[in-house]
Amino acid sequence: MSVVRVNAIDVAPDDAEELESRFASRAGEVEGMEGFEGFQLLRPTDERTTYLVVTWWRSDDDFRSWVESDAFRRGHAESGSRPPLAMTSELWSFDVAERRSG
Numbered sequence: 001m002s003v004v005r006v007n008a009i010d011v012a013p014d015d016a017e018e019l020e021s022r023f024a025s026r027a028g029e030v031e032g033m034e035g036f037e038g039f040q041l042l043r044p045t046d047e048r049t050t051y052l053v054v055t056w057w058r059s060d061d062d063f064r065s066w067v068e069s070d071a072f073r074r075g076h077a078e079s080g081s082r083p084p085l086a087m088t089s090e091l092w093s094f095d096v097a098e099r100r101s102g
Contacts, residue, residue, distance in 0.1 A: 002037055002099070005063050006092040007053040015085040016043070019051060022085070029075040030055065035062025049087075056096075 011019050023041050035058035042052040057063040066072055
């Protein structure tokens with residue numbers, strides 16, 4: 001059964017475009033990881049300022065291997081000229097109880 005990990009990242013409205021740009025620039029880091037099944041970056045369309053980074057994994061062990069990997073560290077490194085954009089961040093964990101696609 002798959003697991004889903006959601007990183008809820010609260011970002012100032014003025015930083016939203018930069019956040020999306022940073023995710024686009026590091027595309028490909030996670031795709032080669034063992035057990036990786038999918039990724040989505042969800043942009044809020046209401047008054048919220050929280051982006052959702054949704055990833056699907058074969059197992060929690062595969063997710064933890066990603067978080068502990070060199071690829072994760074490279075992708076999440078912030079240079080001195082690029083401070084973090086997240087005002088807050090919270091990791092949510094789910095098991096997939098039912099999944100359909102169409």
